[in-house]
Amino acid sequence: xxxxxxxxxxxxxxxxxxxxxxxxxxVRDMVVSRLFGAGLATDAFFAAFQIPNMLRRFFAEGxxxxxxxxxxxxxxxxxxxxxxxxxxxxxxxxLTIVMSAVALAGIICSPWIVAxxxxxxxxxxxxxxxxxxxxxxMFPYIFFISLVALCMGILNTLRHFFTxxxxxxxxxxxxxxxxxxxxxxxxxxxxxLAAGVLIGGCLQLVLQLPVxxxxxxxxxxxxxxxxxxxxxxxxxxxxATFGVGVYYLNxxxxxxxxxxxxQGSVSYLYYAxxxxxxxxxxxxVSVAQAVLPSMSRQAAEGDVSGMKESLSFGLRLTVFVTVxxxxxxxxxxxxxISLIFMGGQFDFHQVLGASRALFAYSLGLTFVALTRVIAxxxxxxxxxxxPVLTAFIAFLINVCCSLVLMKPLLHGGLxxxxxxxxxANMVLLFWLLRRKAGPxxxxxxxxxxxxxxAASAPMAMVVYQGCLLVDWALPxxxxxxxxxxxxxxxxxxxxxGYCSRLLGSAECGEVFGMIRARLQRRT
Numbered sequence: 332x333x334x335x336x337x338x339x340x341x342x343x344x345x346x347x348x349x350x351x352x353x354x355x356x357x358v359r360d361m362v363v364s365r366l367f368g369a370g371l372a373t374d375a376f377f378a379a380f381q382i383p384n385m386l387r388r389f390f391a392e393g394x395x396x397x398x399x400x401x402x403x404x405x406x407x408x409x410x411x412x413x414x415x416x417x418x419x420x421x422x423x424x425x426l427t428i429v430m431s432a433v434a435l436a437g438i439i440c441s442p443w444i445v446a447x448x449x450x451x452x453x454x455x456x457x458x459x460x461x462x463x464x465x466x467x468x469m470f471p472y473i474f475f476i477s478l479v480a481l482c483m484g485i486l487n488t489l490r491h492f493f494t495x496x497x498x499x500x501x502x503x504x505x506x507x508x509x510x511x512x513x514x515x516x517x518x519x520x521x522x523x524l525a526a527g528v529l530i531g532g533c534l535q536l537v538l539q540l541p542v543x544x545x546x547x548x549x550x551x552x553x554x555x556x557x558x559x560x561x562x563x564x565x566x567x568x569x570x571a572t573f574g575v576g577v578y579y580l581n582x583x584x585x586x587x588x589x590x591x592x593x594q595g596s597v598s599y600l601y602y603a604x605x606x607x608x609x610x611x612x613x614x615x616v617s618v619a620q621a622v623l624p625s626m627s628r629q630a631a632e633g634d635v636s637g638m639k640e641s642l643s644f645g646l647r648l649t650v651f652v653t654v655x656x657x658x659x660x661x662x663x664x665x666x667x668i669s670l671i672f673m674g675g676q677f678d679f680h681q682v683l684g685a686s687r688a689l690f691a692y693s694l695g696l697t698f699v700a701l702t703r704v705i706a707x708x709x710x711x712x713x714x715x716x717x718p719v720l721t722a723f724i725a726f727l728i729n730v731c732c733s734l735v736l737m738k739p740l741l742h743g744g745l746x747x748x749x750x751x752x753x754x755a756n757m758v759l760l761f762w763l764l765r766r767k768a769g770p771x772x773x774x775x776x777x778x779x780x781x782x783x784x785a786a787s788a789p790m791a792m793v794v795y796q797g798c799l800l801v802d803w804a805l806p807x808x809x810x811x812x813x814x815x816x817x818x819x820x821x822x823x824x825x826x827x828g829y830c831s832r833l834l835g836s837a838e839c840g841e842v843f844g845m846i847r848a849r850l851q852r853r854t
Contacts, residue, residue: 351497351500352496352497352499352500352503353608353609355499355500355503355504355507356499356503356605356609357605357606357609357671358503358507359503359506359507359510360602360605360671360672361671361672362507362510362511363506363510363524364602364671364672364673364674364675364676364677365672365674365675365676365677366510366511366514366520366675366676367520367521367676368675368676368677368681370594370595370598370676371455371457371458371461371594372461372519372520372521373521373597373598373601374452374458374590374594374595374596374597374598375452375458375461375462375465375521376465376521376524376525377586377597377598377601378445378448378449378452378462378586378590378597379445379462379463379464379465379466379469379525380465380469380525380528381448381582381583381586382437382444382445382448382466382469382470383437383466383469383470383472383473383476384472385580385582385583386433386473398564398565398710399422399481399484399564400484400487400488401710401711401713402418402560402563402564403415403418403419403484403485403488404488404628406418406560407488408628408632412547415548416547416548417553417555417558418558418560418561419481419485419548419550420550420551420552420553421553421554421555421556421558421561422481422561422564423478423481423550423553424550424552424553424554425556425561426477426478426481427478430473430474430477430478431474433473433474434470434471434473434474437466437467437470437473438467438470438471441463441466441467441470442463444466445459445462445463445466446459448583448586448587448590449462449586449587449590449597450587450590450591451590451591451592452590455594461519461521464519464522465521465522465524465525468522468525468526468528468529469525469528469529471529471532472528472529472532474532475532475533475535475536476532476535476536478536479495479498479532479535479536479539482495482536482539482540482543483495483539485543485546485548486539486542486543486546489546489548491542491546494538494539494542495539497538498534498535498538498539499535501531501534501535501538502527502528502531502532502534502535503531504531505527505528505530505531505534506524506527506528506531507527508527509523509524509526509527509530510523510524510527513526513527566715580726581725581726581729581748581749581752581753582600582604582749584726584729584730584733585600585733585742585745585746585748585749586600586601588733588734588737588745589742589745591737592737592741592742593741595681595684596684596741596742598681598685599681599684599685599687599688599742600688600742600745600746602668602672602685602688602689603668603685603686603688603689603692603746604688604692606660606667606668606671606689607660607689607692607693607696610652610653610656610660610696626638626641626642626707626708626711629641629711635712635768638708638711638712639768639769639770639771639772640772642704642705642708642771642772643771643772643775643776645704646701646704646705646771646772646776647772647775647776647779647837647838648838649697649700649701649704650697650700650701650776650779650780650783650838651779651783651831651836651838651839653696653697653700653701654697654780654783654784654787655783655786655787655790655823655824655827656696657693657694657696657697657787658787658788658790658791659787659790659791659794659820659823660689660690660692660693660696661690661693661694661791662791662794662795662798663794663798663816663819663820664686664687664689664690664693665682665683665686665803666798666803666812666816667689667816668682668685668686668689669682669686669803669804669812670803670809670812670813670816672685673806674806674807674809678806679803679804679806682803682804684742687742687743687746688742688743688745688746689746690743691740691743691744691746691747691749691750692746692749692750694747694750695749695750695751695753695754697780698750698753698754698756698757699753699757701757701761702753702756702757702760705757705760705761705764706718706760708764708768709760709764709767712767712768714767717760717763717764717767718760720759720763721756721759721760721763722756724755724756724759725752725753725755725756725759726752728748728751728752728755729748729749729751729752732744732747732748732751732752733745733748733749735748736748761773775837779836779837779838782831782834782835782836783831783836785830785834786826786827786830786831786833786834786836787827789826789827789830790823790824790826790827790830791823793819793822793823793826794819794820794822794823796819797815797816797818797819797822797823798815798816798819800815801815
């Protein structure tokens with residue numbers, strides 16, 4: 332199979348597995364919104380969860396994956412399975428020790444961490460104390476999820492993508508079950524969610540072990556910390572922490588500043604972010620995870636031309652999917668939040684608060700997606716300085732824009748600042764990668780973007796007209812609203828696909844070709 336075929340197939344597997352995970356995530360958030368609404372308790376939980384979750388995105392899914400996969404791929408290519416197995420065992424042992432210390436330090440230092448990150452919580456009686464309690468309960472989650480990320484790097488390099496992608500389903504199920512059945516056992520019912528996070532993290536790790544055993548990479552204690560490849564991974568991780576994780580650092584900054592805004596602002600940003608991440612999780616992350624092993628292997632073999640071709644294909648696939656998703660989220664920001672979250676403690680006023688944030692986040696969907704695919708190309712080339720430089724510039728832009736926009740636009744301004752920062756980061760990364768590696772298909776990417784935008788315009792009109800058929804401010808009628816929104820989106824997708832083919836989209840042909848080939852294999 333060609334490298335394009337491998338990337339597309341891996342992205343398809345990851346996307347399929349992630350669809351189920353994201354659906355369960357939406358169910359989880361629906362349960363949370365109905366049981367707890369958007370107020371003191373949810374602000375405390377989302378803020379407390381933000382801290383270990385931010386570390387997960389920085390160190391686990393960000394820096395660790397970006398540093399480990401290229402090195403592991405190189406060792407597997409040059410030294411074979413035995414050398415790769417020794418490296419994975421050493422990394423697993425070292426990571427277990429380090430993350431145990433990090434989790435313990437986080438538990439001990441929670442009061443100072445919360446006070447630093449969410450200063451506005453001290454002004455509301457009980458809010459600061461509840462946030463500290465929840466953060467202490469959830470901080471060990473970073474231990475489990477970091478080991479899961481290492482397992483994911485190993486399995487993805489070995490061309491197994493399904494298990495790591497599906498594992499988050501168990502986190503969502505754990506949180507749902509805990510919220511429904513354990514909240515009565517705690518003085519603060521929202522504490523049940525924190526217990527669900529901890530249990531879910533443990534389940535995610537346990538799920539990886541049988542597959543690792545089957546592949547011959549079940550972790551064993553190994554203390555060869557002086558291995559040059561281990562030091563290489565550690566050195567790559569330091570800048571990669573900031574380079575890959577800047578977008579999530581910007582999200583954390585938004586949460587910090589939101590703690591200074593009216594109550595509910597932290598929750599509005601969280602609910603909007605969850606919906607914003609839905610198309611990212613289904614496809615963008617899937618493409619990024621699928622293309623990184625291919626680029627790393629090609630770079631290790633000295634095939635820079637092949638690496639650039641893989642990158643270009645991944646970028647064009649990303650644009651083909653995220654541009655209509657961006658437009659669709661903007662058009663459907665209020666309907667989708669009304670359908671999913673409104674009810675119980677979550678009223679239409681809160682729907683409007685969350686939809687403003689979702690609209691602003693949606694503007695940056697394609698920029699964030701392209702960054703997730705471009706940044707790993709630098710790490711495949713063992714360049715860690717460039718992503719750090721662009722990330723630092725983007726971070727400064729986000730802080731400045733947030734401070735300017737938060738007063739007139741409140742939490743919507745914070746979301747818009749994140750979008751502006753993501754755009755700046757993507758443009759800088761693309762420009763600098765082109766200077767470093769030569770042409771990377773910029774014209775083809777621009778053409779793909781223009782075609783996708785043109786095809787998205789009639790799609791947006793169809794979806795908008797469909798959404799006008801119901802009043803999203805009225806509670807209830809979930810079945811009718813689901814049918815209207817689902818039919819509108821399905822019609823929009825059909826229009827987008829038809830217009831894309833009419834306009835000669837190469838990516839549309841690739842996607843339809845894969846679907847036809849898969850259907851033919853099944854018949």
